[in-house]
Amino acid sequence: MSLAELICPAGTPAALRTAVDAGADAVYCGFQDATNARNFPGLNFTPDELASSVAYAHEQGTKVLLALNTYPPAGKFDLWRQAADTGARLGVDAFIVADMGVADYIARIHPGIRLHLSVQAAASSPEAIRYYCENFGVKRVVLPRILTIPEIRQIRKEIPCEIETFIFGNHGLMIEGRCSLTNYLTGQSTNMDGVCSPASDVEYKRHEDGSMSSQLAGFTIDCFRSDEKAGYPTICKGRYRTAHRDDAYYAFEEPISLNLSRLLPELIDAGVHAFKIEGRQRSKSYVRGVVSAFRQAVDDIRAGRQANIADLVALTEGQKQTQGAFETKKWR
């Protein structure tokens, strides 16, 4: 049965309290290190902060999911082992994992704590998902953002675990957990260091005509006219010049955010158990606005009312939104 749980991002303790107060059923967060895929400067939780945050969330009946969703490089597994042990000691309700070694460790050492399979594992077929369920006891899979609703409905029939889908935020369509674009330019890995376009390698330049260029590791990846909306400085959202085209163009994908507010009833009907809001790197203002809007929408749907979603386009990347592959594979 679909409960339409709302899974909300928290990059700091204050953001976690904001998400809880705005009606999150669960919040997800990470430690201040490479064990999670939002290892950004000044973001995330110390063990002490996580302890008090878990207590705050549990007092309000909200679950805390700890993201350990990066891949330990050889010889560095201890960091992930320690993070799992600390999370278990602090009473988190589930671990979100991508790496099989991390999943195996938690399944053996902390068998009482739920395992969720991160989108970083890029498991999109029933066969792959069942493998994680059968071998590590995974209870929920976070599906990649490349599937249509009919495909999700079919997968649901063929797997023994819950499904979580993203409903708002970043619309990364690279094969998650496999993308090496950042690594190629900066030497830091999204998948092992938890940093996509590390801020230390990002530079914005303002030009005389009011345009702004964004650079990563010295490479210009986009240039926005003064009247254009901007996007994140990620290579996959960059605009490039090539010999066969006159103008620079978005070679991979354009700056745009996912917003499935209109598809929530169909997703619930397809058997989606939980809705995930992306954005641990975003502010309390974002968390408050987006979580409140989706809380209201989910409550309306549960009560049989028409969901009335607040306009969230101002919070989207490039101030554009899409239903992406969930609506059609021809979305682009």
Add this chain to the structure above:
Amino acid sequence: MSASPDTLNRATGLHLPGFARLSCLIAQPVLTRVVQRIAKRHPSMFARLGSHRTTDFLIDPVELPFALHLRPDPQALVLRAVPRHAAPRAGATIRGKFLLLLELIDSEEDGDAAFFSRDLEVTGDTEAVVRLRNALDDVDGSIAEETAEMFGPAGRAILARLRRAYPT
């Protein structure tokens, strides 16, 4: 079409060095009090800054006659008003309308959204800016209101008037 802040400053003489210096002199005692109070009430925010506690930030409210120089070093805290022409070399510069900057400090607005809309401009050391943003975002409550409270009813009235003057 409304005039840009730069145009307004030129039209009103707010850009003149003499006016800017005078404005700085008036603002400075308030700024010193404000930053010391905030640091005392929210000491945990400095941990999120890491090594960027000693970075010089230039916060540039485009329609004010001066910019703000911030060095968030808890051992030697600096927040001072500086005329733009005499601003120190900054590690990072954050530029936008005054109320937007105030609302970003208070997490009433989202920094990424303001960046996407081009209302917020960031140059220099991006990591420093990200750390500062995350440090401020972890502060509970409103720094603007705390500041207004320091000056009693007059402070609250000024803040309310400021918010009314800037339609969001």
